[in-house]
Amino acid sequence: MNTPKPREYLPLPVAQFHILAALSAGELHGYAIMQSVEASSDGVVKIGPATLYGTLKRLVDGGLAEEVVKPDGENDDPRRRYYRLTGLGERVWAAEADRLTSLVRF
DSSP states (O other): OOOOOGGGGOSOOHHHHHHHHHHTTSOEEHHHHHHHHHHHTTTSOOOOHHHHHHHHHHHHHTTSEEEEOOOOOTTOOTTOOEEEEOHHHHHHHHHHHHHHHHHHOO
């Protein structure tokens, strides 16, 4: 079986890039991902629930992210679904970050 190469996924749609970037910090639930994207972009990028969950489905289906069992926490809502990057997702995110960085080098 051929292992997909990160460059085969590039360029990433903006929502996918920002969600992968948020997940690069660790496991997050949907609302935390939305907050992270908004905070990391200084409010420029806002991802609504429909875009978020549709994009997460594509990332999971593509093997870039995976749903994980929620961590134990007494204050955690049992309806929350947590996600994390896969190894491939980390490599794709890094490749896209490198690609974008090379675009702005003078």
